[in-house]
Amino acid sequence: HVVQPHRAAFEAQDHRFQQLAVHQVEALRVHVQHLERAVGNALVDAALALHLRVVAHAAQQPVGDAGGAPRSRGDFAGAFGFNGHVEDALEIMKGVDAIIHTAARMNYYMTRPEFELANYHLTVAVCEAALRSGARKFVHFSTCDTYGPPHYTPVDENHPQKPINLYAKTKLMGEQAAFRYHKNFGLPLTVIRPTTIYGPRCVYVMGLFLVLPVLLREKGLRKVPVPRNGFTANLVHARDVAGAAVFLMEKDEAIGEAYNISDDSKMESGELIEILLAAVGIESRRVLPVPNSLVATAARVGSHLPRAFFFRITDLLQRRWDEVVLRHQLVPALKPRFDPGFMSFGRGNYDFDNAKIKRLGYKLRYPDFKSGWNEMVRWYMENEWIPKYESLPLN
Numbered sequence: 177h178v179v180q181p182h183r184a185a186f187e188a189q190d191h192r193f194q195q196l197a198v199h200q201v202e203a204l205r206v207h208v209q210h211l212e213r214a215v216g217n218a219l220v221d222a223a224l225a226l227h228l229r230v231v232a233h234a235a236q237q238p239v240g241d242a243g244g245a246p247r248s249r250g251d252f253a254g255a256f257g258f259n260g261h262v263e264d265a266l267e268i269m270k271g272v273d274a275i276i277h278t279a280a281r282m283n284y285y286m287t288r289p290e291f292e293l294a295n296y297h298l299t300v301a302v303c304e305a306a307l308r309s310g311a312r313k314f315v316h317f318s319t320c321d322t323y324g325p326p327h328y329t330p331v332d333e334n335h336p337q338k339p340i341n342l343y344a345k346t347k348l349m350g351e352q353a354a355f356r357y358h359k360n361f362g363l364p365l366t367v368i369r370p371t372t373i374y375g376p377r378c379v380y381v382m383g384l385f386l387v388l389p390v391l392l393r394e395k396g397l398r399k400v401p402v403p404r405n406g407f408t409a410n411l412v413h414a415r416d417v418a419g420a421a422v423f424l425m426e427k428d429e430a431i432g433e434a435y436n437i438s439d440d441s442k443m444e445s446g447e448l449i450e451i452l453l454a455a456v457g458i459e460s461r462r463v464l465p466v467p468n469s470l471v472a473t474a475a476r477v478g479s480h481l482p483r484a485f486f487f488r489i490t491d492l493l494q495r496r497w498d499e500v501v502l503r504h505q506l507v508p509a510l511k512p513r514f515d516p517g518f519m520s521f522g523r524g525n526y527d528f529d530n531a532k533i534k535r536l537g538y539k540l541r542y543p544d545f546k547s548g549w550n551e552m553v554r555w556y557m558e559n560e561w562i563p564k565y566e567s568l569p570l571n
């Protein structure tokens with residue numbers, strides 16, 4: 177196979193990333209090691225449910241209470257680190273029929289070289305290795321963030337891709353590289369574009385979505401005013417992202433296509449905040465008249481504020497969260513951050529169309545955000561990532 181001309185540059189990089197390779201064979205019973213990311217764990221579960229043999233490769237981190245108890249069951253061949261070299265990837269992919277490539281760095285505070293390495297260079301390395309190994313299916317994780325501020329909603333897969341933050345730009349670079357491997361060399365590629373992901377073991381986004389409501393609760397607040405309306409959005413549960421990836425892996429008609437992965441909830445920001453607060457026992461009053469035009473202007477201006485501004489807010493959030501962790505003897509897994517990239521979500525309606533994958537036959541496990549979120553929050557409480565509170569029922 178032809179090797180991309182810039183291969184030498186990315187082969188010289190040494191960086192660990194997460195990747196899932198799936199090999200369909202008869203059932204074997206092997207030890208399951210912990211994967212540190214929500215989607216990684218959900219992918220293993222989804223593949224095992226179909227009696228697939230799973231070999232998972234993940235960034236190395238301690239397997240302690242920060243990720244829940246390590247599991248031991250099923251047809252799982254273990255989790256191992258990978259340094260990003262094509263030759264090492266080839267060794268890993270021996271005998272593998274299908275690859276689900278989830279490698280990415282989501283944290284908005286990273287530098288451009290870090291984003292490019294994780295989201296572009298490593299994607300090229302894995303595509304090259306997959307092509308040489310003769311894999312029959314390759315599912316690549318992109319993101320709905322590559323669309324940028326929507327021109328119309330709901331956003332379907334034909335919407336122009338004009339990302340506005342470094343994370344999304346480098347994810348689009350990786351997606352385009354994967355499609356070049358498909359077009360020029362025949363890589364059997366399917367791309368998925370999840371919206372914002374939530375679920376057990378999610379850390380980065382949950383640093384805001386969970387930590388802020390808990391901090392308000394710890395301050396003694398039980399009723400708060402929230403926006404009456406606001407921009408619309410939908411999210412997706414990690415188990416649906418995993419389920420969709422494994423589902424598409426088995427569909428020949430999905431080769432060469434891209435699919436949005438989102439739930440069926442179309443929530444205004446006031447409703448979303450109401451659900452987040454109710455899960456930790458805070459009652460909301462949707463009374464604040466916040467015009468969308470004002471939010472959009474603030475988001476545009478805020479994205480240009482100096483990084484020191486965001487660092488100070490993040491430092492304050494972390495110090496307050498440390499107090500809660502120590503007071504309640506919690507697992508110190510969540511890291512609250514407020515980064516410049518978050519400002520892009522105030523630029524319009526982030527409502528993504530999932531009709532394309534539904535037409536192919538995929539059925540969502542968590543079509544409704546509220547029920548999925550409340551189930552997830554119970555997981556965080558039971559595993560002592562956040563304090564235990566009584567939630568409030570919502571109509």
